[in-house]
Amino acid sequence: MFFSYTMSVILLSLAMYGIWYFIRDLWKWWLAPRFVSVPSCSFLVVVKDLDYRVEGLLRYLAHEIERAEVDCDIVVVDVSLDDLTSVILERLAEELPDLSIMSFPTGIRPVGEAIALCRGAVVHVMDLANRMSTEDFMVAVCGLLRQDYQEVMVKRVAR
Structure with a gap:
């Protein structure tokens, strides 16, 4: 004998231990979830009287979208016509290619009108006019894009 x-x-x-691990890994691979791409998304941002912060917030959002490498567009609705927000938004629209702008008077509900401009399959509505603070906006954007740019696992369907 040798x-x-x-x-x-x-x-x-x-x-036998190696063969058992190989078969187990093969079985897990066969039943493992498959990666799919996330759907495109749109950010619908409603602003009011934010001429002092709107440029920084939108540049932050554009930077996070670029860093996440997700197909997103930004639609900004300005509901105040009294300050310099609209001038700043028009200047930003020339610089940022995925930025669309709409202006409405204060009394109209802008989300229903502006949602037609959103190209994404998922629309994230950020209401900085009534509901969110600018700090909440930054945290929400970071959380949503971190969630969006990670690969999504979907269970395989039995054939």
Whole structure:
């Protein structure tokens, strides 16, 4: 014999252990979820009297979208016509290609009108006019885009 009895038993045990791990990994691979791409998204941002912060917020949003490498567009609705927000937004629209702007008077509900401009399959509505603070906006954007740019796992359907 080439190996002693003890060595043959050890080698056979290791071979069976390796085969068991290989079959287990193959089975997990066969039943494992498959990666799919996330749907495109749109950010609908409603602003009011934010001429002092709107440029920084939108540049932050554009930077996070670029960093996440997700197909997103930004639609900004200005519901105040009294300050410099509209002038700043028009200047930003020339610089940022995925930025669309709409202006409405204060009394109209802008989300229903502006949602037609959103190209994404998922629309994230950020209401900075009534509901959110600018700090909440930054945290929400970071959380949504971190969630969006990660690969999504979907269970395979039995054939």
